[in-house]
Every structure is written in C-alpha cells, then in structure tokens.
Amino acid sequence: MWEEKVSVKGPYHFDSALLRLARDPLHIINEEERSIKIPIYKEAPEIADIQAIGTVNEPLFLVRGKNKDTKHLIMERISTIFQWDLPLGDIHSHFSKTALKEVFEQHKGTPIVLEFDLYPALIRPIIHQQVNTSFAISLTDQFVRTFGYEIEGVPFFPDPKTVSGLRPDQLKDLRFSRRKAEYLIDLSKLLSKGELNLKNLAEKTDEEVIKELTAIRGIGPWTAQSFLLFGLGRKNLFPMADVGLQNALKKLHKLDRKPTVKDMEAYTKEWYPYLSYASLYLWRSIE
Structure with a gap:
C-alpha cells in the first residue's frame, strides 16, 4: 500500500466535481468521505482512491494505491484526469x-474531470447520441456491467477487442439501436486492429482530430468534440x-x-x- 498527499492551487471545488460525477452509477463515490475510486486502465488494471481533505481555496488530497511500482504512473494519470496542474x-x-x-x-x-481512459471517452458520446441523458446513462451502465469487468467493486469498460467480437444483437438486447451497435463494434474493430490509435491523437490539433474521427462511420462533430474535451x-x-x-x-x-x-x-x-x-x-x- 502507498499513500500520497497532494496540494493543489485553489480554487478547486472537488465536492462540486463529485456531485456531477455522482449522476453516473459507474462512478464509485462516497460523498460523506469526499472520495472516489478511480479505475486505472493499463495492462494490469488497478484501483486508486482519492479523498479530499482540504477546502475549495486550499485544496488538499490523499491518493492511495496498492502497488508501489506503479505509483508514479497512477499519480500522473490522476493529475491529468482531475486537471490538477491547471x-x-x-x-x-x-x-x-x-x-x-x-x-x-x-x-x-x-x-x-476527464474520462478515466481514452476508449470510454470516445464510445460514451456515441452511446449518448440522440437519446436523453437519463436513458444514455442507463444504457452506458448496462453496457459496462454486461461486457466490462469489476475490480474491488469498481466497474471497468470493456476493451476494444472484447467489443469488436460482439454481435449487434447482443447490444440490441440492451436496447441499443442496431445502427448504434454497429458503430460501436466497427469502431472497436478499427482500434483492436491498430487502424486507429487514440493516444496518437493527443499529438494532433483539434481540427486534425475532428477530421480523422469524423471520417469514421457513427462519429460526427459533436462526438469528436466531446472526445477532445473529456478525453484529451x-x-x-x-x-x-x-x-x-x-x-x-x-x-x-x-x-x-x-x-x-x-x-x-x-x-x-x-x-x-x-x-x-x-x-x-x-x-x-x-x-
């Protein structure tokens, strides 16, 4: 086990961020303790825990993890997700x-607050296309709990390889439209084959990212912009x-x-x- 104390320049309203994140049942939050468990997506996935112990004007956090060998990677990732350097x-x-x-x-x-990984940052707005917010949240929750996995009670999105192997009917059973099911599966095939690399998009301009993503069936400007905002x-x-x-x-x-x-x-x-x-x-x- 390891624990790191992090001071951030205020103002930083962590409780407001938690309130917004708590609308999604995939986020494991304890509002009383002012904490959230973060899925860390890597070859050997793990969980990190963030707890606020400071104030809006003097933000202070405790970050905890289990594997000391990955502490630096996790701290870097969490700092990016929560935009602590801005x-x-x-x-x-x-x-x-x-x-x-x-x-x-x-x-x-x-x-x-960014999505916890780039793949969810792209498929979540596809799932949310042309449906109301509550149904979109429910649809995403069912998708993750059906085809993803959990570590210590924390849900993880399935990886592209898993989704690329699904049939549209499997998603239709969760109330996905056939077209949206095809979008997710086809996109996941591009990713699993290496024909699209989301990490490489971070090196490109907003305009270049939008142009590349909107060339893919099922991704329009709104979805590409959402990925830029909450993914990158x-x-x-x-x-x-x-x-x-x-x-x-x-x-x-x-x-x-x-x-x-x-x-x-x-x-x-x-x-x-x-x-x-x-x-x-x-x-x-x-x-």
Whole structure:
C-alpha cells in the first residue's frame, strides 16, 4: 500500500466535481468521505482512491494505491484526469469580465474531470447520441456491467477487442439501436486492429482530430468534440450542436427561442481561449 498527499492551487471545488460525477452509477463515490475510486486502465488494471481533505481555496488530497511500482504512473494519470496542474483562479479571473461572471461565481472552482481512459471517452458520446441523458446513462451502465469487468467493486469498460467480437444483437438486447451497435463494434474493430490509435491523437490539433474521427462511420462533430474535451482535455471546445448548451444560453440571455449558430459565435468570442470551461459552467447552470 502507498499513500500520497497532494496540494493543489485553489480554487478547486472537488465536492462540486463529485456531485456531477455522482449522476453516473459507474462512478464509485462516497460523498460523506469526499472520495472516489478511480479505475486505472493499463495492462494490469488497478484501483486508486482519492479523498479530499482540504477546502475549495486550499485544496488538499490523499491518493492511495496498492502497488508501489506503479505509483508514479497512477499519480500522473490522476493529475491529468482531475486537471490538477491547471490554475482555475486564472480561468475564473478571465470569466469575471464576461457575461458568464455570475455563473462562474456560483460554481467557482469546479474543474473539468476527464474520462478515466481514452476508449470510454470516445464510445460514451456515441452511446449518448440522440437519446436523453437519463436513458444514455442507463444504457452506458448496462453496457459496462454486461461486457466490462469489476475490480474491488469498481466497474471497468470493456476493451476494444472484447467489443469488436460482439454481435449487434447482443447490444440490441440492451436496447441499443442496431445502427448504434454497429458503430460501436466497427469502431472497436478499427482500434483492436491498430487502424486507429487514440493516444496518437493527443499529438494532433483539434481540427486534425475532428477530421480523422469524423471520417469514421457513427462519429460526427459533436462526438469528436466531446472526445477532445473529456478525453484529451482540450481547453477551447464549445460543441454548438449540444442541446444542453443551447438551453443554457437560452436561459442566460432570456431568449424566447434557442440561439442560432450565429448567436453562439457572437456569445463565445469573449470566452476564448477557455471555451471548454464556458461549456462546463453553462452545463452546470441548468443541471
């Protein structure tokens, strides 16, 4: 066993992040203890535990694991997932001069938390396409619990090789549409054959990633942007086709209709280069 204490520059509202993550039953969270168990995806998967012991303005965390040989890798991965190296105070100051000032005050210090691995970061938005949020969460939960695995009660997504070997009917039994089932299986075949490498995408620009991913059947701009935001942690993403963002802007600006793309382009000009945080805080404003 090992334990590491980590200090992060405030503000950092871990409890707000946990509240958002707790909507997904695949996340093993103890809100009273302010902790979450993280699946670490690697050749020999393992679990890490994060507990907040500090405050929003003076964040402090305990990270625990079992294998001392992988401690450095786990600490690096967790720091990336929870964006501990990004000073949220600078982002807050930026938005204090914009139309999102009050939204950022209300949710001050809420971080973007990345998906725990790149493969889930790409297949989750495919599962979420064109269905409401509660059904999408249920569908993802069934998919993982049926075809994935658990370690110490923590669910892991199945790997691409496992999914590539499924038949569409197996996913249809979980209430997937046949088309969506085919998207997941075909994508997983590309990954398992090495024809698509998600880690290599991290070296490419946003535009290059979107171009490469949208060439794949079943992946449109919204899915590619979601992968960039929650998979690769890109800072300047605003998925304009996202219904939640459209509704949040409608509420913010007291519109009698959803904003047009031209409207959104005008609104977002003052939010560069942190559009991803504008996206997160607008989502938080209607959740």
